[in-house]
Structures are given as C-alpha cells and as structure tokens.
Amino acid sequence: MMATQDMLSDDRDAPDASTLLKALHNGDWRVRKDAARKLGDASLEWLSDELAERVSSEHVGERNAALTALIKQGAPALPSLARLLGHEDADVRNLASLAIGLIGDLGAEDILEEALAQEGDPNVRYMMVEALGRIGNPAAGSTLMRALSDEEYVAGAAISGLGSMRWVRATDDIIALLGHEMLGGIAANALASIGHPRAFLPLVRAAQDDPAVADIFTDAAARVYAATCDRYIALYAALRCTIDIPIGSPVVAATRRALARGDQPQTWSRFAEWLGFPLDPPTRLAHGLAEEPIAAARSGARINRHDVSSLLIEFASDDASARALAAEAFATLVEGPLDRRVLRGLAEHEDPVVREALARYVRRTCDDAARDVTAKLLEDADPTVRASAAGIPPIEQIGDMAQAMARFFTDESPLVRAAAARAAAQAAGSGARHLLAGLLEDTDDTVVVAALESIGTLKLHQAAPLAYELLKHESAAVRAAALHTLTSLSSCEVLEAASTLLLTDPAPEVRAAAVRLLARYGTESARDLVWEALTDDDVRVRRAALEILPEVSGPGCVALVARLLVDDDLHEEALRCILEYGELAAEGLERKVAKDAALYALPVGVALVRTPGAYAESAMRHLLRDERELVRWSAAAAIICALDATTRAAVTRMLPKRESDEDTAALLGFIRTTA
Amino acid sequence: MQLNDVLIVDDSPTMRMLVSFALGKHWVCDIRHAGNGIEALAEAGVKRPDLMMVDINMPEMDGLELISRVRSTAALKDVPIIVITSEGTPADVQKGMEAGATAYLVKPFQPQKLQAVIDHMFERAVVA
Numbered sequence: 001m002m003a004t005q006d007m008l009s010d011d012r013d014a015p016d017a018s019t020l021l022k023a024l025h026n027g028d029w030r031v032r033k034d035a036a037r038k039l040g041d042a043s044l045e046w047l048s049d050e051l052a053e054r055v056s057s058e059h060v061g062e063r064n065a066a067l068t069a070l071i072k073q074g075a076p077a078l079p080s081l082a083r084l085l086g087h088e089d090a091d092v093r094n095l096a097s098l099a100i101g102l103i104g105d106l107g108a109e110d111i112l113e114e115a116l117a118q119e120g121d122p123n124v125r126y127m128m129v130e131a132l133g134r135i136g137n138p139a140a141g142s143t144l145m146r147a148l149s150d151e152e153y154v155a156g157a158a159i160s161g162l163g164s165m166r167w168v169r170a171t172d173d174i175i176a177l178l179g180h181e182m183l184g185g186i187a188a189n190a191l192a193s194i195g196h197p198r199a200f201l202p203l204v205r206a207a208q209d210d211p212a213v214a215d216i217f218t219d220a221a222a223r224v225y226a227a228t229c230d231r232y233i234a235l236y237a238a239l240r241c242t243i244d245i246p247i248g249s250p251v252v253a254a255t256r257r258a259l260a261r262g263d264q265p266q267t268w269s270r271f272a273e274w275l276g277f278p279l280d281p282p283t284r285l286a287h288g289l290a291e292e293p294i295a296a297a298r299s300g301a302r303i304n305r306h307d308v309s310s311l312l313i314e315f316a317s318d319d320a321s322a323r324a325l326a327a328e329a330f331a332t333l334v335e336g337p338l339d340r341r342v343l344r345g346l347a348e349h350e351d352p353v354v355r356e357a358l359a360r361y362v363r364r365t366c367d368d369a370a371r372d373v374t375a376k377l378l379e380d381a382d383p384t385v386r387a388s389a390a391g392i393p394p395i396e397q398i399g400d401m402a403q404a405m406a407r408f409f410t411d412e413s414p415l416v417r418a419a420a421a422r423a424a425a426q427a428a429g430s431g432a433r434h435l436l437a438g439l440l441e442d443t444d445d446t447v448v449v450a451a452l453e454s455i456g457t458l459k460l461h462q463a464a465p466l467a468y469e470l471l472k473h474e475s476a477a478v479r480a481a482a483l484h485t486l487t488s489l490s491s492c493e494v495l496e497a498a499s500t501l502l503l504t505d506p507a508p509e510v511r512a513a514a515v516r517l518l519a520r521y522g523t524e525s526a527r528d529l530v531w532e533a534l535t536d537d538d539v540r541v542r543r544a545a546l547e548i549l550p551e552v553s554g555p556g557c558v559a560l561v562a563r564l565l566v567d568d569d570l571h572e573e574a575l576r577c578i579l580e581y582g583e584l585a586a587e588g589l590e591r592k593v594a595k596d597a598a599l600y601a602l603p604v605g606v607a608l609v610r611t612p613g614a615y616a617e618s619a620m621r622h623l624l625r626d627e628r629e630l631v632r633w634s635a636a637a638a639i640i641c642a643l644d645a646t647t648r649a650a651v652t653r654m655l656p657k658r659e660s661d662e663d664t665a666a667l668l669g670f671i672r673t674t675a
Numbered sequence: 676m677q678l679n680d681v682l683i684v685d686d687s688p689t690m691r692m693l694v695s696f697a698l699g700k701h702w703v704c705d706i707r708h709a710g711n712g713i714e715a716l717a718e719a720g721v722k723r724p725d726l727m728m729v730d731i732n733m734p735e736m737d738g739l740e741l742i743s744r745v746r747s748t749a750a751l752k753d754v755p756i757i758v759i760t761s762e763g764t765p766a767d768v769q770k771g772m773e774a775g776a777t778a779y780l781v782k783p784f785q786p787q788k789l790q791a792v793i794d795h796m797f798e799r800a801v802v803a
Contacts, residue, residue: 029740060770064737071734091762095732098686102734123761123782130689153693153783160689182786185696186689213699 017042021050024065025057032065040072048073052080055099056092067099074488075105075459085115093124101131105459109140116143126153133161141167148173156186163190168365171196178206178217185216192223196365200224315346315354327357334361340372347373352382359388383413390419409435414444421447425454437463440470448473449481456485464489471498476507483513503529508538515544539569546570678797680705682724684715684741685759686733690782694728694759697786702793712736716744719751726793731760731771739774746775755796759784 023035039047051073054066070077077099084096093115100108109132116128129147132140144167147158159177162170171194177187184206191199200221207217315323346358359377377389390408408420421439437460439451452470455463467489470482479502486498502514515533518526533545625632681704685691691708698706707724709715711733719727727745731738738758745751755777760767768779778792 029736033735060731060737060739064732064734067732068734091732094761098732098734102686126689126783127687130687133689151783156693157687157689160692181700182693182697185699186692189692210700212701213696216696216699 017047017050021054024054024069025059025062027061029061032061033068036065036068037072039069042073048077048080051077052084052096055084055095056087056089063095067095071099071102074103075107075461078103078105078108078111082111082115085111090121090124093119093121094127097124097127097131101127101134104135106135106137109135109137109143113140113143116147122151122154125150126157129154129161130157133157133164136161136165138165138167141165141169145170145173148177152180152182156183159183159186159190163193166194168194168196170194171198175199175202178202179209184210185213188217188220192220195224315349315351320351320353323351324353327351327353330354331357331360331364334365343373344376347376352380352385355380355382355385356388359385363388378408383411383415386411386413387415387419390416390423409439414442414447417442417444417447418450421450421454425457436460437466440466445475445478448475448478452478452481452485456488459488461489468498471501476505476510479505479507480510480513483510483517487517499526500529503533508536508540511536511538512540512544515541516548518548542570678702678704678725678793680707680722680724680726682707682709682715682718682727684709684712684727684733684738685730686710687730690730690759694789697789698793700786701790712738712741712744715741719745719748719754723750724754726796727754727756729756729758729776731758731762731767739770742771742774742776757792 017039020035020039023031024039026032026035039051048070051066051070054062055070057063057066070081081096081100081103085093085100087093087096097112097115100112112128112132112135116125116132119125119128125147129144129150132144141162144158144161144165148155148162148170150158155177159170159174162174171191174187174190174194175198177183178191180187188203188206191203203217203221203224207214207221210217315327343358346354349355349358355377358373362374362377374389377385380386380389386408408416408423411417411420417439421436424436436451436455436458439447440455440463442448442451448470452467455467464486467482467485470478471486473479473482483498483502499514499517502510505511505514511533515530518530530545530549533541534549536542536545681698681702683691683694683706685694685708695706695708698704704725707718709718713736715727715729716736718724729738729741736744738760742756742758745754745756756775757778757780758771758776759780759782760771761782771779777796780789780792
C-alpha cells in the first residue's frame with residue numbers, strides 16, 4: 001500500500017495547492033471554506049508553512065481560512081504553529097494557540113507550556129491556557145493550577161481546563177472562586193465536571209447567596225450530587241430530606257424550575273409521591289439502586305455522609321446478589337477518601353465483583369489513599385478486575401508506564417488487553433503507545449478494535465498501513481474500526497480508496513461507515529458514490545448517505561433527496577435535509593437558475609412557511625399560481641406541513657384522489673403520510 | 676426595546692461562559708450559544724435574538740463575515756451586535772464597525788463595562 005505522503009507528492013499537487021492557497025483570499029467565504037477544507041486534507045510540511053504565513057494576513061477571511069486548514073491538518077501542522085507562537089504580533093500568537101488547542105494533540109502541551117512561561121500578553125496567555133484545557137492532558141494540570149493566580153480571564157480559562165480534565169486536586173481552589181463576580185459561573189461548571197462531593201454544599205450556598213444566577217449554581221450542584229442518577233430529582237430530595245433546606249430558598253426554587261421545564265422524564269406529580277418515601281437505611285441502598293433509582297439517589301446522601309460500614313457488612317453476606325448490589329452502590333455513590341485499611345481489605349476481598357467495584361471507585365474518585373491498592377488491583381487474578389484497574393488515571397504514577405503496559409498487552413485475558421489498549425490513549429508521553437500497533441495482530445476482535453481506536457486518538461500515523469490492511473479483516477467490527485481510524489491518519493486519497501473498497505462490503509454497518517467517510521472530501525467521484533448509496537438495500541446505508549449528502553453535493557442534491565420523501569424509512573430525515581437546503585434553494589429560485597424548479601418548490605415552500613414576512617407571503621403566492629401543477633402542489637404541501645395535526649388531517653382528506661402524473665402522486669403520497 | 680434573548684457567538688467555551696455569567700447577573704433573559712458563524716446563523720434563523728455578541732476570530736465562518744451576513748438578512752438586519760475581541764487597534768475597530776457592528780468591546784473587559792454597553796442599548800425589564 002502506498003503511504004500517505006507518496007500518494008500526495010509535492011510535485012503532483014503543487015499547482016493545485018497553489019490555486020487553493022490563492023482561493024484563501026477569495027471574497028466569498030464559501031470558496032475560502034472549501035479551499036481550507038481541501039488544503040487541510042493534505043498534510044505536507046511546506047504547505048503547513050505556507051498556511052502559517054497567511055495566519056498573519058491583514059485579510060481576516062484569509063487568516064481564518066488558513067487557520068481552519070491548519071487545524072484540519074492536525075498534528076503535522078504543529079511545528080509550523082509552534083513557530084508562530086514566537087511571532088511578534090500578539091494576535092498571531094493568539095490564533096496559533098487557538099489552533100494548537102483545537103488540534104488537541106496530546107503531545108502539544110509541552111510547546112504551549114514553554115511559550116506560556118515567556119508570554120507577556122494576557123489575551124495570548126488566556127488562549128494558551130484554554131488550549132491546554134482543550135488538549136486535556138493531565139500533565140498540564142500543575143501549569144493550569146498556577147494560572148489560577150494569573151489575571152481574571154486567564155484564571156477563567158484555567159478553571160475551565162481543570163474542570164474538563166477533572167483535576168480533583170483543584171476542587172478547593174475552585175470552590176474559593178465561587179463567589180467571584182466574574183468567575184463564579186465558570187467555577188461552578190468546573191466543579192460539576194470534576195464531580196467531587198466536597199463541592200456540593202458550597203454550590204448550594206452560592207445559589208442561595210446570589211438568586212440572579214441560582215440556576216447556574218443549582219445545575220452544577222445537581223451534577224455534582226448525582227452523576228449517576230436523575231440529577232434534579234436527586235438534588236431536590238437531598239435538599240429537602242437530607243440537608244433540610246427551606247422550600248422557599250433560591251436553590252430549591254431553581255431546582256423546581258428545572259423539574260418544571262421537563263428536563264427529566266419524571267413528572268412533578270410522580271416526584272411528589274417519591275417525596276413521601278421514607279428514607280431507607282444505608283444497607284438497603286444497594287437494593288434500591290437496582291429497583292428504585294430515586295430511592296438510591298436520595299439515600300446516596302446518606303452514604304456520602306456516613307461511613308461505608310453498612311456496605312462492608314453487606315460485602316460479607318453469603319448472598320452473591322446482595323454483594324453485587326452493594327458493590328454497585330459502592331462503585332457509584334461512595335465518596336472518598338476512605339481508610340487505607342478498608343481499601344486494603346476490599347482489594348483482598350474474595351469476591352472479584354467487590355474488587356472490581358473498588359477499581360471503579362478509585363477511577364471515579366482519584367482517592368489518593370487508594371493509589372496504594374492500585375498496584376494490587378492491576379495484578380489481580382481476575383481479568384475483569386485487571387481490566388477495570390487498567391483505566392485508573394494517571395496509571396503512569398504507579399511505575400514505569402511502558403513496562404506496565406507491555407505486561408497488560410500480553411495479558412492472557414482479551415478483556416485486559418482491550419482495556420490496556422484503551423488506557424494507552426490516555427497515557428500521554430508514554431512509550432507504551434508505540435506498542436499499540438502490536439495489538440493489531442491480536443487474535444481477539446475486541447482487542448483489535450480497542451487498539452485501532454487508541455491509534456486513531458493518538459494519531460499514530462506510522463500505523464496507517466496496518467490499519468489499511470485491516471480493511472480486509474474477517475470481522476465487520478474490525479473493518480469498520482479500521483476505516484474510522486484511517487480518518488485520523490490518512491489523506492483524502494487513501495480514505496477515498498478505503499471507502500470505495502468498503503462500499504461493497506457485505507456488512508451494512510461497514511458500508512454505512514464508508515459512506516459517512518466520503519463526507520470528508522467533496523470530489524465528484526465521492527459524490528457519485530454517495531448518490532449510489534442512496535439506493536442501497538439497507539436503510540442504514542441510505543440514511544448515512546442522506547446525512548452526508550449536503551456535505552458532498554451542492555444544491556442539486558435537493559432533487560435527489562426530494563425523491564426520498566416517499567421512502568417509508570427516511571421521509572422525515574429527507575425533509576430535514578431539504579429544510580437545511582432551504583436557503584440555498586431559495587437563492588436558486590430567485591436567480592432563476594434552477595432547472596428543476598418543481599423539485600425545489602417543496603423545500604423553498606417549507607422554508608418560506610417557516611420564515612414569516614411580506615417577502616415569504618409574496619413568494620408563496622407566486623408558487624401557488626405557478627403554471628406547473630407539481631410546483632403548486634409542492635407549495636400546498638409546504639403549507640400543509642406547517643399546519644397543526646388536526647387541521648392537517650382534515651385538509652389531507654380533501655386532497656384529490658387521482659393525480660395527473662407520477663411526481664405529483666409521489667408528492668401527495670408524502671403529504672398523506674405526514675398527515 | 677427589551678432584552679429577552681441573547682446569542683453569544685464565540686469559539687471559546689470559557690468566554691461564552693464568562694459572558695453568560697456576567698449577563699445573567701444583571702439581566703433576566705434567555706442566553707444561547709454558538710461556536711462559529713455558521714452555527715450562529717442557524718441559531719438566529721430559528722429565533723431572532725434581541726442581541727448578538729460576536730467574537731471576530733473563529734474557525735469556519737469568522738465574525739466579520741457573520742456580521743455582514745446578518746446585516747444582509749432581512750429578518751436580522753436590525754439586530755444589535757456587540758463585537759468582543761482581543762484586537763483593539765483603531766483599524767480593527769473600524770473594520771468591525773464597517774461590517775455592521777453596533778458596539779465594540781476589547782478583551783479583557785470588566786463585567787461592568789459590558790453592563791454599561793447593554794444598558795445603553797436596552798431598557799431593563801427586571802433588575803436583579
């Protein structure tokens with residue numbers, strides 16, 4: 001197989017690239033966007049430099065288009081962007097930081113941290129800190145902690161980043177900022193993401209202190225309180241039953257508003273029944289978790305407020321199902337830190353279900369004391385325990401990461417090998433990532449799929465040929481995963497070849513994946529393939545083709561999609577797709593360039609019905625008087641679609657029983673189906 | 676003119692949250708978010724906002740392009756637009772105003788400054 005760089009040689013693409021680079025300066029943003037997309041697909045070093053030069057352009061459109069292309073290029077653009085971090089113009093440094101963050105390569109934090117230490121402009125520091133948060137590598141956590149004492153904007157970005165990387169150690173520092181005039185909201189959001197129970201009461205207090213923004217704090221408190229349960233219900237129950245907040249307080253009022261908005265499937269009246277539900281003793285919690293989520297949610301407060309002795313008693317039960325339920329409650333509800341002796345005892349519990357629950361508890365809480373038992377869990381005799389423990393972040397702290405990973409990669413259980421492959425994607429800076437390619441030859445399909453996913457996440461370009469070979473693997477899941485991974489690693493030519501290969505795959509899910517991939521490039525051949533897929537036997541493939549059609553095709557695709565309005569499985573999606581094209585179709589009609597105006601009429605009509613105004617009414621009248629019958633019916637269909645259900649049904653009954661041609665028959669069929 | 680619905684257009688989630696929080700402290704209104712110009716046009720198409728707050732540097736469709744598209748759309752042409760950007764040279768401000776911005780705020784700004792600019796444009800429906 002040809003490597004990416006060979007397939008897109010400098011010589012062959014130089015003229016095209018030059019034209020595309022010029023197009024970045026074009027006055028029409030759609031032309032600039034299209035050029036940026038195509039340039040972004042080519043990961044050539046000289047092209048990255050050319051694009052980087054244009055980031056300092058006076059022309060804002062060109063500057064942003066170049067930036068878009070660099071972001072699309074991904075990791076190969078990083079050296080060029082890194083050079084821009086030393087540019088004399090702060091705006092250029094700002095944009096380069098933005099791009100590096102959006103690329104999100106796990107290795108880029110070093111570049112940003114080094115530049116951040118030298119940066120004098122607060123706006124650029126803001127963007128650098130935000131980029132570190134976007135990348136999300138825990139290795140940058142300390143840098144973000146330091147940035148909390150920077151200027152307010154920079155501190156805001158640092159709070160956001162610490163939240164998104166769930167940096168538990170920042171909990172207290174962020175709690176201290178809840179009362180800040182400017183940063184309070186962002187601190188609440190970060191605490192919700194981190195999810196440490198210690199943040200719950202400060203968030204409730206903050207909501208009571210400032211009624212104007214009580215909703216923001218209440219929402220965060222709800223997320224902290226019951227990440228695994230129905231959050232508002234759990235919060236309300238906690239407030240009323242456990243913490244005994246008065247019913248008229250801002251935080252309770254905000255929770256009631258959230259419930260009344262219907263954010264949750266449960267209704268207010270049902271909740272009222274639950275409110276009279278007596279509190280269960282902690283030992284019954286585990287049962288409640290399985291049988292009645294609200295009871296567990298409400299009682300979760302008691303687990304958090306008391307020790308876990310009741311659950312430990314349950315762990316000693318002879319009843320395996322009771323142990324399993326208690327283990328589930330432990331893994332999902334208990335807050336740390338716990339006594340080291342308790343943790344050691346659980347790590348040595350004879351039931352692997354309990355040991356696995358302990359591993360999940362450590363993963364969720366990042367309890368420092370629990371790190372002692374991590375090594376033991378990683379050596380556990382049971383593969384489910386080892387697999388769960390392999391995901392404890394940051395695993396590299398337990399010793400030499402590469403050595404540990406190598407051991408997991410050769411574990412006898414495929415469960416562990418797959419978990420280790422997934423964990424490798426999170427272990428930044430580890431040598432273990434280079435061992436991932438070895439797992440592509442694993443005998444177990446789930447392991448191969450996990451390895452492919454991590455290779456894609458880490459953008460290990462050297463593994464692209466191996467992934468390409470796996471397109472011929474006997475397992476459909478592996479073939480689909482290989483294709484998905486290639487999207488992160490390869491150029492559009494490779495992807496087009498891969499997609500074309502898999503469009504005739506026997507498995508519909510693989511064909512659907514191949515179709516979706518075609519959206520990455522808008523070549524004519526890709527468009528033809530997508531059109532062909534619209535007639536595939538399997539609805540999943542047709543749906544995939546319909547979803548991506550707007551990305552590979554111009555307004556002409558409306559005519560194609562209009563035909564799917566009579567597809568039993570896809571008419572709703574087809575209508576949605578057409579609505580998205582309403583604006584383009586309207587433009588076409590205005591310029592009178594649409595050859596098949598009849599097929600444009602329905603989307604145009606629907607768009608006009610949805611856009612009140614004199615122009616819309618006038619245009620609709622025009623369509624209703626059109627000499628072509630199909631256009632008149634299309635306009636009528638658009639109006640009918642906008643009616644309420646009862647009126648629509650009544651109007652539909654009045655439609656003629658006989659139609660003059662096939663297209664009108666199809667259209668009327670669609671109207672009847674909709675009604 | 677009352678402020679009931681604000682559309683914040685910024686690729687930075689942090690900035691969107693900062694501005695939302697500052698707005699929420701002093702105004703009772705719905706706040707919607709968009710990450711770039713294209714998303715913003717889609718949001719504004721669903722429901723006309725009373726105010727748009729727009730960043731200039733965004734991937735996909737940038738702020739200046741967005742403003743000129745908004746100004747050329749009949750249903751949106753009168754929507755007040757506040758540009759929020761780190762680029763504060765007179766030439767930058769001029770570019771934004773020529774494109775159709777109503778007001779200009781240079782980052783970093785204090786919430787009080789944002790409040791003053793909005794106070795100047797809108798009647799206060801409910802004072803927190």
